[in-house]
Amino acid sequence: MNILQDLEFRGLLNQVTDREGLEKELESGKVKLYCGFDPTADSLHIGNLLPILTLRRFQEAGHQPYALVGGGTGLIGDPSGRQTERTLNEAEIVVQWTEKIKSQLSRLLDFEREGNPANTVNNYDWLSELTMIEFLRDVGKNFSINYMLAKDSVDSRLEGGISFTEFSYMILQSYDFLNLFQKEDIKLQIGGSDQWGNITAGMELIRRSGEEEKAFGLTIPLITKADGTKFGKTASGTIWLDAEKTTPYEFYQFWVNAADADVINWLKYFTFLSKDQIADLEKSMAEAPEKREAQKALGREVTTLVHGEKAYLQAVKITEALFSGNLSDLTANEIEQGFKDVPSFSVENQADMNIVDLLVEAKISPSKRQAREDVTNGAVSVNGDKVQDLSYTIDAKDRIENRFVILRRGKKKYTLIRY
Known part of the structure; x- marks a missing residue:
């Protein structure tokens, strides 16, 4: 199956502009694509993992992913998916967070891959050089107020109020797409379903700028848990990708404790296991759910992917020691992970x-x-x-x-x- 068919099998294809045209583009050779990650904290979390792994799936299929770290847009604030205004962070803090996020991305994408290595870019590099007059004349003139008000990210905020700062976010993200399209030949932008309005606005700006080549957009569904609770949240808080904020043991526990109703979907979303391997795990779960083979496979694959095999094996060791009560074999570091939340x-x-x-x-x-x-x-x-x-x-x-x-x-x- 091709990359779009694989995404469809995994339930990762939410919306796509001109699917037939995109398939032809993907089949004709290497396509450059990007996804943006704003530095709103000092670490990415597992909600960011899905678009990162989608970039990686495209890379495995022979295409070239770019991870955009929003050093510029992170100073503004994305209104998408929010009911209230974001608190603006100091520029120095955003710079620090940008570097940390770039480091995390470098572990999840292959920057050494021959032929189609991953790249990171920072939109502060071009947004900081854009003058107010240039922004209004060359970019802003392409967007009518009516067009922007029709976008969900803006429309959902009108009743409670939205500042001009966040209202302008869509135009800045659109300019990112135009800039990358023109300078890097990036033709596809991906993102969560809440980014559909921003992505299509970028495509509109590219079209209005007189570009003959076509740009494409694709969104991934936002993940929900079967029981209705928010994905990526636990009693102790957000599950971060930074091992200092969420230990590999805690990270492993999140996945290995997945509900039966969620685990097969999560295997499709977050692992690179094949269709046949996932089908075997689904069969195992139906025949012997008490063995939790699907959950163990999920914990193994995602923990190894994010933190490495050594951290995964350590997480399993802590889990087994706590289950058996044989604690004397644990190291001090393992004890700190396993007993982080005990008195x-x-x-x-x-x-x-x-x-x-x-x-x-x-x-x-x-x-x-x-x-x-x-x-x-x-x-x-x-x-x-x-x-x-x-x-x-x-x-x-x-x-x-x-x-x-x-x-x-x-x-x-x-x-x-x-x-």
């Missing part, structure tokens, strides 16, 4: 402490009497090993890399002791 208690100067005293001081047991009962009843474990000796001392032998001890009371109440 913790700090002990200064690496002091040795009696098990009962520590249970009380760390507020794991409410009193010494209860702590003694917990220990003698076998309800307390140290690094996964049950302790029933009331005179047991937590000391150097228990400290993992001299930094952590993991106490558990009952089946699930963990506390991380930090040194």
